[in-house]
Amino acid sequence: MPLLNIEQLNKSFHLHQFGGKQIVGCSGINLTLDHGEFIGITGKSGAGKSTILKCIYRTYIPTSGSMYYESDSYGTIDLARAGEREMIEIRQKEIGYVSQFLKLLPRVTAQDAVIQELVATGCPKERAEGEARSMLRHFGLAESLWDTYPNTFSGGEKLRLNLAAAMVKRPKFLLLDEPTASLDNGSKEAVRDMILDLKRQGTSMMGIFHDLEFMEKVVDQEFSMQSGSITGGRTA
Numbered sequence: 001m002p003l004l005n006i007e008q009l010n011k012s013f014h015l016h017q018f019g020g021k022q023i024v025g026c027s028g029i030n031l032t033l034d035h036g037e038f039i040g041i042t043g044k045s046g047a048g049k050s051t052i053l054k055c056i057y058r059t060y061i062p063t064s065g066s067m068y069y070e071s072d073s074y075g076t077i078d079l080a081r082a083g084e085r086e087m088i089e090i091r092q093k094e095i096g097y098v099s100q101f102l103k104l105l106p107r108v109t110a111q112d113a114v115i116q117e118l119v120a121t122g123c124p125k126e127r128a129e130g131e132a133r134s135m136l137r138h139f140g141l142a143e144s145l146w147d148t149y150p151n152t153f154s155g156g157e158k159l160r161l162n163l164a165a166a167m168v169k170r171p172k173f174l175l176l177d178e179p180t181a182s183l184d185n186g187s188k189e190a191v192r193d194m195i196l197d198l199k200r201q202g203t204s205m206m207g208i209f210h211d212l213e214f215m216e217k218v219v220d221q222e223f224s225m226q227s228g229s230i231t232g233g234r235t236a
């Protein structure tokens with residue numbers, strides 16, 4: 001049984017304010033991700049890469065198709081049809097998501113945001129504090145920022161905080177939407193080291209990359225997308 005089996009995934013958007021105009025996000029996507037595997041997705045801007053990741057994380061509800069996922073808590077579950085309660089638990093305990101955008105609560109400091117992610121998995125507070133600090137240090141987020149609110153952080157600082165918050169849980173499955181965008185070389189190395197560390201511990205991953213040189217060092221398989229569809233693929 002693979003960790004994730006995507007069959008005929010389609011997502012389209014209906015723009016009500018434009019007379020119900022329909023925009024294709026992705027269409028006819030078939031993908032299989034094995035346990036411990038890392039799949040990289042490439043393609044031009046607007047090709048539909050983020051739409052696939054957002055359907056898996058259920059930021060978007062797919063229009064049709066299925067995404068069978070092997071959950072620790074629920075066994076085989078179709079993420080396209082799972083209930084909100086199940087999705088909340090799966091997001092808390094099993095699937096991490098990293099992007100450049102903040103999904104954090106207002107008035108929560110950077111450090112507390114990372115601690116909270118770990119506490120939600122059942123980790124004792126004191127241990128969570130230690131691990132959060134070591135993650136923030138690993139990604140080089142200045143200590144002077146740890147007890148401030150992240151809404152004023154730079155793009156790269158927000159991304160490094162999101163990386164720390166998602167990776168501190170050492171999730172079973174990690175979704176990475178351009179995890180090196182706007183990062184300097186030293187920070188990119190920190191990302192690569194942590195990705196390889198998680199991989200050694202069995203985390204399965206799917207990531208979107210524009211930095212192909214970086215991608216080829218970490219993925220096992222790569223797919224390219226164009227106009228909402230997968231148009232090519234190869235084993236790295």
Ligand SMILES: Nc1ncnc2c1ncn2[C@@H]1O[C@H](COP(=O)(O)OP(=O)(O)OP(=O)(O)O)[C@@H](O)[C@H]1O
Binds near residue numbers: 023024045046
């Ligand atoms: N919430 C939305 N409402 C309407 N259209 C959307 C929405 N999200 C995505 N789209 C459209 O779906 C298509 C695919 O977008 P998506 O964000 O998946 O592309 P991408 O390949 O990740 O691009 P980029 O590399 O620029 O992030 C685009 O045409 C986009 O405009």
